[in-house]
Every structure is written in structure tokens, then in C-alpha cells.
Amino acid sequence: MSDMLAIGASGLRAYQVALSTVSENIANAGTAGYSRRTTQIKEVASISSISTLAVGNGEGAAVVGVQRVGDMFKMAEVLSSGSDLGKTATSVNWLDRIQTSLSGSVLSTRLSTFFTSATTLAGDPTSTAARSAMLEAASGVAGAFSETGASLDRVSADLDTTTRDTVSSLNSLAATLAKINQGLGRAAPGTAGNAALLDQRDQTLEAMSALTDMHVTYDDAGRASVNVGGSGGPLLVDGNFNATVGYSRNASGTMSFSVLAGVNQQTMSPTGGSLAGIIDGAQRIADAQQELHAIASKFVGAVNSVQAQGRDLDNNPGADIFAIDTSPGAGTAQVSVTMTDPRGIAAAAVGGGQRDNTNLAAFASIRTAGAFESRVVDMTTTNASALAQRKSVADAQQTIRDNAVSARDALSGVDLDTEAVDLMRFQQAYSATSRVIQVARETIQSILDIR
Numbered sequence: 001m002s003d004m005l006a007i008g009a010s011g012l013r014a015y016q017v018a019l020s021t022v023s024e025n026i027a028n029a030g031t032a033g034y035s036r037r038t039t040q041i042k043e044v045a046s047i048s049s050i051s052t053l054a055v056g057n058g059e060g061a062a063v064v065g066v067q068r069v070g071d072m073f074k075m076a077e078v079l080s081s082g083s084d085l086g087k088t089a090t091s092v093n094w095l096d097r098i099q100t101s102l103s104g105s106v107l108s109t110r111l112s113t114f115f116t117s118a119t120t121l122a123g124d125p126t127s128t129a130a131r132s133a134m135l136e137a138a139s140g141v142a143g144a145f146s147e148t149g150a151s152l153d154r155v156s157a158d159l160d161t162t163t164r165d166t167v168s169s170l171n172s173l174a175a176t177l178a179k180i181n182q183g184l185g186r187a188a189p190g191t192a193g194n195a196a197l198l199d200q201r202d203q204t205l206e207a208m209s210a211l212t213d214m215h216v217t218y219d220d221a222g223r224a225s226v227n228v229g230g231s232g233g234p235l236l237v238d239g240n241f242n243a244t245v246g247y248s249r250n251a252s253g254t255m256s257f258s259v260l261a262g263v264n265q266q267t268m269s270p271t272g273g274s275l276a277g278i279i280d281g282a283q284r285i286a287d288a289q290q291e292l293h294a295i296a297s298k299f300v301g302a303v304n305s306v307q308a309q310g311r312d313l314d315n316n317p318g319a320d321i322f323a324i325d326t327s328p329g330a331g332t333a334q335v336s337v338t339m340t341d342p343r344g345i346a347a348a349a350v351g352g353g354q355r356d357n358t359n360l361a362a363f364a365s366i367r368t369a370g371a372f373e374s375r376v377v378d379m380t381t382t383n384a385s386a387l388a389q390r391k392s393v394a395d396a397q398q399t400i401r402d403n404a405v406s407a408r409d410a411l412s413g414v415d416l417d418t419e420a421v422d423l424m425r426f427q428q429a430y431s432a433t434s435r436v437i438q439v440a441r442e443t444i445q446s447i448l449d450i451r
Helices: 002-027 047-052 072-104 107-123 128-186 192-209 273-309 358-370 372-412 416-450
Strands: 037-043 061-068 214-218 224-228 235-238 244-249 255-261 264-268 322-324 335-337
Touching: 002 037, 002 061, 002 416, 061 192, 072 128, 072 192, 072 214, 072 273, 072 372, 107 128, 107 358, 107 372, 128 192, 128 224, 128 235, 128 244, 128 273, 128 322, 128 335, 192 214, 192 224, 235 255, 255 273, 273 322, 273 335, 273 358, 273 372, 358 372
Parallel strands: none
Antiparallel strands: 037 061, 214 224, 224 235, 244 255, 255 264, 322 335
């Protein structure tokens, strides 16, 4: 009878743990990052039966452990697809910011208006109204160049801020992962605490994968080691230790990253995640700034050169209409109008007289030779094309990642129908083992009553 009591008690304990595990699953059905747990129960075999290889009575049930449901391969697909999406989504963001900067000031339209005003003035070189209109158009061009340049400079500054925040987030996640690894080294396998730490590990890795591409390996305790920038990249997390990521940006706008571990510094070359998208964005912003400044410099130089070749309405040598600020820290394509009197526009050739418009023809020549409008349009449309292409890729990668997450969650996620079945099954088993104990007690009491 004592054996019956022990067997019943072991069953109660085992199914109590199983019921608690099911309850935990149901309670966390909507918790992000939670992986379903299962209770592993085994028979406690009789020692005499094992030693004699005979079939004998068991001695009850025991909980082997609480196991966390998961698949490393499906998790690896989630990390890889998240890294790809992080890169493309970040690239889309900066391409979109560049596009807004290039199209917001309608620079090509302002350039066209300026050259058209020069053609209009050629019809009547003495017209004060036409001269004022051309000077007003010049102000429009200068403002458009300056506004576009300043907008690109703001985008560049925002990218620096975003990079700093992203690197800080990556370093924080790396430190968190090292602490989780430390906890996994202390937690006993098969416990609820161990399962919770593994959930936190995977959530941290998933967040890191959105920031950079990684190569992850695991030891027997489930501790993760992370190489960033691919399998051959520097080690960011190794057991309880984590290095730190730093970044720099040179004068040409190129972004670079490194991993500092103690006194050792290694170059980090991310090909995925937000950091890879930032590298792409930094280069595209720098290229746009350089191209815009080159167009502005050529335009200002060409217009002022035409002015210097002619005579204004008072037969004075033509003065500069524009100036571009090239001082350190001035910003990109900061163009200003230096002429204040419309009479200063040099419409006539040397010795041509007030009604001569010969020099104005040179504006049409520099318009064709410089191709200023088409260069601005080409720069804008090229960026727009790249933006559209990246958006298409991002949509596809979002689908791939969603499918990877669904595949992982189909295995490790909580299904309430399944949990309801398990809950009923374990409740019935718990009731049955309770009945065993009750019968054993009643039997023992009956024997005692006989005596």
C-alpha cells in the first residue's frame, strides 16, 4: 500500500508540473518572443527490475524537465531574413530622404526660368521690367540651389545621428546577450528559468540581426557567440564577454565600422542589417552633395563668365551675378545673388550700345553646353529609380521574413487548441492519480480497521 501511495504522489507531482506548464503557455499565448514549453515525464523504473532485466512494477512517474520548443534552423532563417530586410528598409529610408531633398526645391524649373528670362530680355535689352524679371529669376535659382544643398546637409546630419543611435543599440544588445549567456551558464537545463533565458536570447539575437548581419554559434548550454559582418567578421559576443562597435566617417562621406575588444580593433564590414543600409545611404548622400555642388559651381562660373564678357546698360563691364560660398563649413551649393541693380545685367557686347543683345546669346550657349537642367533631372530620376527598385526588393524581403517568422512560430508558438487538449488530458491524469491515493488510503484504513 505504501508503494501505491508513493506512486500516486509521484503522479500528482508530475502532473502538477505539467498543468503549470500548460497554464504558463496559455498565459503567454500573446507574448512576443515566448516559445511554447512542454513537460517531459518518464516512468521511474524499479531498480530490481533493471538489474534483473525482468518486467516488474514501476515506481511512479517523474518530471525529466521543462523543455522549450524551438528549431535552430528556423531561427537562423528568421535572423538572415531580418538582416536582409533591415538593410533594404534602411536604404529605402535614405533614398526617400534624398529624393525629397532633390525634388522639393524644383531646381530644374528654376534653372529653366532663369534661362528663359535671359531670352525674354534679348527681345528688349533696355526693358527695366525684363531686367528685373531676370534678376528675380536669378534669386530663384540661387535659393533653389541653397535650399537643396541645405536639405541634403540636414539628411547627412540626420544619418550621423541615426548611425550613432544604431551603434549604441547594437552595443547595448551585445552587452545584454553577454549577460544572458552568463545566466544560461548558471541555470539548470530543463528548468523554467533556463527556458525563459533562451527566449530572451533569441529575442536579443533577432533584434541584433535587424542591425547587422551575424554568424551565430551555440554551445551545449545554449550560450550564443556572435561574429558580425559574416562568419569571418570580428567576434562581438563570446560567452560572457562582449566587444563594442564604433564608427567613423571621412571627409568624402564614406562610413566605416570597427569592433574594439580590449586593445584590439578589427574592421567590421556589415553586408546586412541597418548598418549596411546606412553605409549605402551615406555614400548616396555624399554623391548627391558632390554632384549638386559641382552643378552649382559650374553654373555660377559660367554665368559670371558671360557677364564679364559684356557691357551693362551703363556700358560698364558686366559684374558677377552669383557667388558660391566655398568657405569651410559653408554647406553644399550655397549660392547667393550678388547683383542688386538690374541695370548691371550685361546684355550688350563690347561697343554694342544699349540696345545690343549680343552677349545674351551666350546664356543660351552655356545652357546647352552645361546641360544644367538635364543634370539635375538625371540626378533626381536616377535616385527615384533606385528608390522604386529598393522598395520592390523590400516588399519581397518583408514577405520572406514574415514567412520565416510564421514557420518558426508554427513550431514554437502557442496554439490554444492544443493547450486546451493538453489541459484536459493532464487534469484527467491528475484526477486519476488523486483517486489512486484515495483508494490506497481507504485500503490501508480498511486493513487497520480489521486489525
